[in-house]
Amino acid sequence: SQKIEQNSEALNIQEGKTATLTCNYTNYSPAYLQWYRQDPGRGPVFLLLIRENEKEKRKERLKVTFDTTLKQSLFHITASQPADSATYLCALDLIGGGQNFVFGPGTRLSVLP
């Protein structure tokens, strides 16, 4: 069956450390993999996307890797801050045109001061 999972429901880390979130999927062949941030009571906000033929993407303190053999993406936040506390969602873009996203359940990150 098709499945998308994120490594843990919640993750606590100390300020200044690197947070690493995992997204695993089975029986999908995504054209893109995207990461979103969601704050309580708000809609998700797009952060980064990585294409199936890319290994790594960076944006400021964020880094995403994509291994289509392992069917896994890692999302890193370096030098984490309390303001990074939120739920992070991964999403598979199956058609490459935005017609069909499949979202993971999310990981709630808490960065402790």
Added chain:
Amino acid sequence: DAGITQSPRHKVTETGTPVTLRCHQTENHRYMYWYRQDPGHGLRLIHYSYGVKDTDKGEVSDGYSVSRSKTEDFLLTLESATSSQTSVYFCAISVREMGPEAFFGQGTRLTVV
């Protein structure tokens, strides 16, 4: 929120009543989506639209219908609300010409009692 307005933001309704949620965008983008978000399930696609009067079903479309008579408005109707439809509903758009990412509204919290 990329010019997306959802209304109402909160609604409590009784089992068996019809309910319509509205999504309005100010940018005239072609692709619009309705998702529901439930604990442990993440975001799940209900219906999407790729233009006026052009709609298609998503993963969890049973019990829901949609209409798009104008580019800027995408309506989601629960034909006869059930308690299992208690959820947070998000509208999203994607701007295919600029990239595959989605932009979300702030959500509608619907409670069916």
